[in-house]
Amino acid sequence: MTTPRWTDLAAFDELPDGDVVGRVVDGLEIALYRLGDEVFATDASCTHGHASLCGGFVEPDGSIECPLHQGRFDIRTGRALCEPLEQDLRTHAVKLEGGRVWISIAQA
Numbered sequence: 001m002t003t004p005r006w007t008d009l010a011a012f013d014e015l016p017d018g019d020v021v022g023r024v025v026d027g028l029e030i031a032l033y034r035l036g037d038e039v040f041a042t043d044a045s046c047t048h049g050h051a052s053l054c055g056g057f058v059e060p061d062g063s064i065e066c067p068l069h070q071g072r073f074d075i076r077t078g079r080a081l082c083e084p085l086e087q088d089l090r091t092h093a094v095k096l097e098g099g100r101v102w103i104s105i106a107q108a
């Protein structure tokens with residue numbers, strides 16, 4: 001098992017609650033979501049047509065709606081919730097430390 005490599009992505013305070021922002025890690029666009037006191041991270045690219053979920057809409061139930069065809073994913077698990085999605089979204093580990101948000105990119 002490999003040791004996770006953590007990357008400092010943002011200050012917690014700069015993330016808008018109930019919204020999504022984009023960051024790039026090692027050339028990969030990541031979507032960061034703040035839901036109250038928690039932060040979650042997924043690939044930003046929709047598994048359906050590769051639209052960026054950073055332009056999507058965070059719903060009150062903790063899902064992200066894709067801006068292109070309105071597919072929805074569970075932000076916490078990456079699970080595809082409705083058509084036209086057929087494939088779940090990859091999620092990444094997040095930790096909060098010293099007021100900063102750190103991410104460990106999941107292996108493909």
Ligand code: FES
Nearest residue numbers: 046049066069071
């Ligand atoms: S590109 Fe996201 S639902 Fe089609």
